[in-house]
Amino acid sequence: xxxxxxxxxxxxxxxxxxxxxxxxxxxxxxxxxxxxxxxxxxxxxxxxxxxxxxxxxxxxxxxxxxxxxxxxxxxxxxxxxxxxxxxxxxxxxxxxxxxxxxxxxxxxxxxxxxxxxxxxxxxxxxxxxxxxxxxxxxxxxxxxxxxxxxxxxxxxxxxxxxxxxxxxxxxxxxxxxxxxxxxxxxxxxxxxxxxxxxxxxxxxxxxxxxxxxxxxxxxxxxxxxxxxxxxxxxxxxxxxxxxxxxxxxxxxxxxxxxxxxxxxxxxxxxxxxxxxxxxxxxxxxxxxxxxxxxxxxxxxxxxxxxxxxxxxxxxxxxxxxxxxxxxxxxx
Amino acid sequence: xxxxxxxxxxxxxxxxxxxxxxxxxxxxxxxxxxxxxxxxxxxxxxxxxxxxxxxxxxxxxxxxxxxxxxxxxxxxxxxxxxxxxxxxxxxxxxxxxxxxxxxxxxxxxxxxxxxxxxxxxxxxxxxxxxxxxxxxxxxxxxxxxxxxxxxxxxxxxxxxxxxxxxxxxxxxxxxxxxxxxxxxxxxxxxxxxxxxxxxxxxxxxxxxxxxxxxxxxxxxxxxxxxxxxxxxxxxxxxxxxxxxxxxxxxxxxxxxxxxxxxxxxx
Ligand SMILES: Cc1cc2nc3c(=O)[nH]c(=O)nc-3n(C[C@H](O)[C@H](O)[C@H](O)COP(=O)(O)OP(=O)(O)OC[C@H]3O[C@@H](n4cnc5c(N)ncnc54)[C@H](O)[C@@H]3O)c2cc1C
Numbered sequence: 001x002x003x004x005x006x007x008x009x010x011x012x013x014x015x016x017x018x019x020x021x022x023x024x025x026x027x028x029x030x031x032x033x034x035x036x037x038x039x040x041x042x043x044x045x046x047x048x049x050x051x052x053x054x055x056x057x058x059x060x061x062x063x064x065x066x067x068x069x070x071x072x073x074x075x076x077x078x079x080x081x082x083x084x085x086x087x088x089x090x091x092x093x094x095x096x097x098x099x100x101x102x103x104x105x106x107x108x109x110x111x112x113x114x115x116x117x118x119x120x121x122x123x124x125x126x127x128x129x130x131x132x133x134x135x136x137x138x139x140x141x142x143x144x145x146x147x148x149x150x151x152x153x154x155x156x157x158x159x160x161x162x163x164x165x166x167x168x169x170x171x172x173x174x175x176x177x178x179x180x181x182x183x184x185x186x187x188x189x190x191x192x193x194x195x196x197x198x199x200x201x202x203x204x205x206x207x208x209x210x211x212x213x214x215x216x217x218x219x220x221x222x223x224x225x226x227x228x229x230x231x232x233x234x235x236x237x238x239x240x241x242x243x244x245x246x247x248x249x250x251x252x253x254x255x256x257x258x259x260x261x262x263x264x265x266x267x268x269x270x271x272x273x274x275x276x277x278x279x280x281x282x283x284x285x286x287x288x289x290x291x292x293x294x295x296x297x298x299x300x301x302x303x304x305x306x307x308x309x310x311x312x313x314x315x316x317x318x319x320x321x322x323x324x325x326x327x328x329x330x331x
Numbered sequence: 332x333x334x335x336x337x338x339x340x341x342x343x344x345x346x347x348x349x350x351x352x353x354x355x356x357x358x359x360x361x362x363x364x365x366x367x368x369x370x371x372x373x374x375x376x377x378x379x380x381x382x383x384x385x386x387x388x389x390x391x392x393x394x395x396x397x398x399x400x401x402x403x404x405x406x407x408x409x410x411x412x413x414x415x416x417x418x419x420x421x422x423x424x425x426x427x428x429x430x431x432x433x434x435x436x437x438x439x440x441x442x443x444x445x446x447x448x449x450x451x452x453x454x455x456x457x458x459x460x461x462x463x464x465x466x467x468x469x470x471x472x473x474x475x476x477x478x479x480x481x482x483x484x485x486x487x488x489x490x491x492x493x494x495x496x497x498x499x500x501x502x503x504x505x506x507x508x509x510x511x512x513x514x515x516x517x518x519x520x521x522x523x524x525x526x527x528x529x530x531x532x533x534x535x536x537x538x539x540x541x542x543x544x545x546x547x548x549x550x551x552x553x554x555x556x557x558x559x560x561x562x563x564x565x566x567x568x569x570x571x572x573x574x575x576x577x578x579x580x581x582x583x584x585x586x587x588x589x590x591x592x593x594x595x596x597x
Contacts, residue, residue, distance in 0.1 A: 017507040044514065075503070076476060090381050101496050105478045108430070108463035112470035117431065117557030120461045135561065140459050142344050144351040147459075148561040150511065175369060190509075194491065235597070254498050259460065260514070262497065268596045278348045280487040285568075289596055291574070300348050305572045307594075309587050311580035318586030326590050 003155040006032045007061075007090065008270065009106075010041045010095040012049055019207075022058050022168035024161055027060035027125055028096055029094060032206055034127040037093060040064055044082050046072040048181075056177035058167045063179045064090070070186045074102050074195070077189040080109045089157060094134055095156040096125075101198065103160045105181065111158050116217075117151030118158040131214040132157070141165065142259060143278040143285075163263040164286055175198035199254055202305035204238045206255065211268045212238030214257060214284070217244035218294070218313065220274025225250060228272065231321050242280050258283035273313050278300030293317065332390035332485055334381040335444060336451045337437055337468070338374040339406050342366050344457035351565065358563040360458070368405050373453025375412075377513040379520035382413045384570050390448075391415045395440050397425055397433060403536075406459050408589055411523030412530035417536045418444070424541040424551045430459075432555030434467030440542040442471060443510065449490060450510040454479050462512070469510035481516035492515075559588050 010017060016062035025041060032039035040062040041055035048065040055063050070078035083106065087095065095110075097103035099121045119136035123146075128133045133150045134157040140147045151157040155326065214231045215225055225239065229274060232239045240294040241251040243258060243331050257264055259279040265286035272293045274280060281304050284290065292305035302308050309316050342362040350363040359542060362368070370378075382390045397420035410417055425479040426438055441450065450469070455462035462478075469476035481500065482493035488508055494501050495516045523531070541551055548554060575590050578585030590597045 020591075076478075101479075104462055108461075108466035109470045109476065111463070111557075112431065112434065112467045115557070118428070118463060119558065120463060131354065133540070138460075140563070141342075141351065142457065142460065144348055144565065145360065145563055146566050147563050150556055150559045150561060152559050164336050165592075177366055183374040191505040194502040195502050196496070196499065198496070198499040201498070213432060230401035247515060247519070253495060261453070268591070276350075277345065277349075279344070289594075290570075291591065293584075302572045302574075303348075303568065305571060306570060307587065308572045308574045308591060309576075309580070309583045310574060311583055316584035316587075319581035320588050321584075323588035324597060327597060329371050 003091045005040060005090065005092045006094045007040045007042055007092040007156070008236035009095070009103065010052060011098060011102060012043070012051065015049065015051060017051065017054055017058065019168070020100055020161070020163050021055070021228060023163070023166040024098060025055060025059040026168040027161060027166040030231050031094060031125060031127060036091065038075060039063065040090070042066070042083070042086055044071045048097060052149060053179050056175050057171045057173050061177050063177065065179060065181050065212060066180060066184055068184070068186055072190065073145040073193050075189050075191055075193060076105055076109060077191065079106055080113060080188045082184055083110050084113050086182055092156045095158045097160045099160040099162045100193050107158060107160045114156070115157060116154035116158055118160070119149045120160050121162050122159045125159060125161070126314050132142050133157070135176045141278070142148055143282040148170070162270065164265045168230045187313070199252065201238070201259065206238045206240055206262055209238035209264070210266050211235045212240045212264055212266045212287075213237055213270045213272070214242070214274060215245065216242040216274030217248070219245065221249070222250040222300070228322060231317070231324065234321070234324060242269055242274055258315045271301050272306065272317060274301055275299050276304055332384050332388050333447045334384060334390065334449045334451060335393045335395060335447050336374070336377050336381050336409065337395045337412070337464070338378065338406065338409055339371045339396065339456045340401050341366050341371045341456060341458040343369045344372065353563055353565055355564060358560055360563070368402050370405060370408055371453055371456045371459070373455060373513060373515065375520040376515055376517045377451035377453045378409050378412055378414060380450070380480065380511065380513045380517055382521065384449070384483065384485055385413070387596055391442055393418065395420065395437060397436055399426060407531055407536070408523060410534045412521055413527060419536065419538045421538055422540040424546070424548065427553030427556070428551065429556040429558045430461050430463035430467055431557045432551055433558070434464045434471055435550050435555055436541070436544065436546060437464065438468045438471040439546055440539060443467065443544060449483070449485065449582055450505045452509070452510065452512045454512045454514045465510060465512040474508050475505050476509055476510045476512070477503055478512045479514045479533045480511045482513055483511055
């Protein structure tokens with residue numbers, strides 16, 4: 001039987017469809033239209049929040065749900081088994097997941113289980129005109145190169161998609177579609193969740209911030225970040241960082257921006273004492289404006305920035321901060 | 332506690348981006364002169380995770396590495412750090428593969444090694460950045476996998492693994508044998524000591540070819556790949572950076588604030 005249809009794996013956050021899910025629906029809709037096939041979203045959980053129906057307003061033709069006690073908290077084995085069962089029942093042509101904590105854990109196991117090919121962390125998806133294959137473009141070598149991949153014969157063609165790389169559709173409540181529960185039986189899991197600790201962001205969440213003040217190894221100490229904190233507070237922004245500063249224990253890993261950290265796309269990204277390694281730029285190159293402060297005029301960050309100051313941040317930043325204060329007070 | 336660690340040699344991922352070149356005729360990256368091969372950084376954390384278990388409770392650590400033109404001093408770093416034996420999977424039949432065919436070959440080598448409690452891999456290799464091979468090996472071997480670990484403890488046929496989440500941590504308990512992929516939050520890998528380097532010279536290094544693994548040629552290398560690379564190219568980044576200058580760094584900082592206000596960014 002020929003495979004048909006696009007399925008996106010949906011995730012929820014704070015009782016709503018997460019932003020990556022809306023982006024997957026936007027990307028999936030385009031592929032579905034190009035192939036003349038249906039777009040479905042699938043959600044796992046226990047219970048499955050009825051809010052998943054909103055996927056229809058954001059582009060899905062159908063929503064599948066799998067409700068099972070083993071899916072209450074995310075664990076690899078039951079979730080992979082649930083999606084495997086869904087793929088065997090529904091035979092999709094394309095399956096997309098987000099490059100999220102869950103997606104990057106689950107997608108490779110699922111692809112190997114289904115005996116199919118998978119492109120991770122894709123930033124562009126397109127249907128090739130003649131072959132009708134999915135062409136998935138993914139950054140490789142830390143972002144120094146882009147690779148266009150296809151999965152010529154095995155099905156479904158699978159990809160995980162990088163956050164903020166795809167456009168969501170505007171909500172359209174006039175769209176109609178069905179919510180269909182699937183029943184599957186799941187094996188018992190060989191792993192168990194012992195505890196899960198979530199740190200709540202004190203101010204604005206990094207991923208949602210319109211202004212990010214980021215500091216790197218050149219900041220030199222945890223205390224050095226105080227001026228950055230003050231600037232971020234003043235501008236209702238958030239503080240971000242590089243892996244170097246996380247490894248030095250100056251900042252928590254939840255502040256890390258980049259290939260193996262968070263993907264951000266603020267209006268203004270101020271990169272202070274950051275060299276601009278490709279793996280860091282992978283997380284912030286979608287910013288609308290990058291401002292670099294670095295003492296090395298040849299630092300790679302100046303190749304990604306629109307505005308720059310060459311100088312010691314210890315001298316540049318306090319003066320910048322004072323001027324910003326002054327400007328905000330007089331306006 | 333017997334562990335297997337899978338490591339990959341990659342061109343130094345921290346080399347300056349300006350030195351990066353691609354040969355578009357062959358769709359391959361060409362390491363610039365001076366860019367040295369290194370162990371993929373996350374794989375060093377995987378070795379460190381295995382060494383910490385060995386420090387705590389003894390046992391043996393076997394290192395597996397698949398690749399072409401492996402520089403012995405690079406892959407032997409694992410032995411200098413304290414691992415016990417090194418197996419190199421070197422054969423033209425392994426070339427041109429993808430995550431699938433690579434994990435297939437590694438899983439056969441692991442079966443040939445026999446008994447183990449834990450397999451460690453880096454969370455992703457620093458060249459293709461896919462993060463598939465670890466989970467793929469576990470799937471092919473039919474054992475559980477725990478990814479992006481920052482701490483691993485093991486006792487009584489179980490491991491307790493702390494995982495890094497975007498906004499926190501979780502602890503998962505898993506039955507052994509299991510596979511764990513390791514992230515940098517584990518803490519810095521140790522440097523080889525002089526004694527370690529001396530000892531490494533006497534540790535066994537074994538080369539296996541496809542025929543040693545009893546591999547199905549249809550599943551190896553290019554033939555076994557599920558994906559096809561159409562094109563590899565460098566992204567075009569066209570930004571012009573306006574450098575804001577001043578008599579002093581302080582003046583430049585203040586002028587930058589004014590410039591951003593003018594551009595309506597503040
Ligand atoms: C597979 C892989 C994944 C990775 N993932 C990530 C990731 O997600 N995020 C990430 O950030 N990195 C990641 N990295 C690491 C990355 O390659 C770089 O090592 C890291 O981003 C460097 O951080 P940095 O810019 O803070 O430090 P450095 O590269 O050391 O740069 C410090 C900069 O500060 C400047 N400086 C020093 N002192 C001053 C001063 N007083 N005033 C002004 N400027 C000063 C210097 O000129 C220099 O440019 C990854 C690496 C690999 C291999």
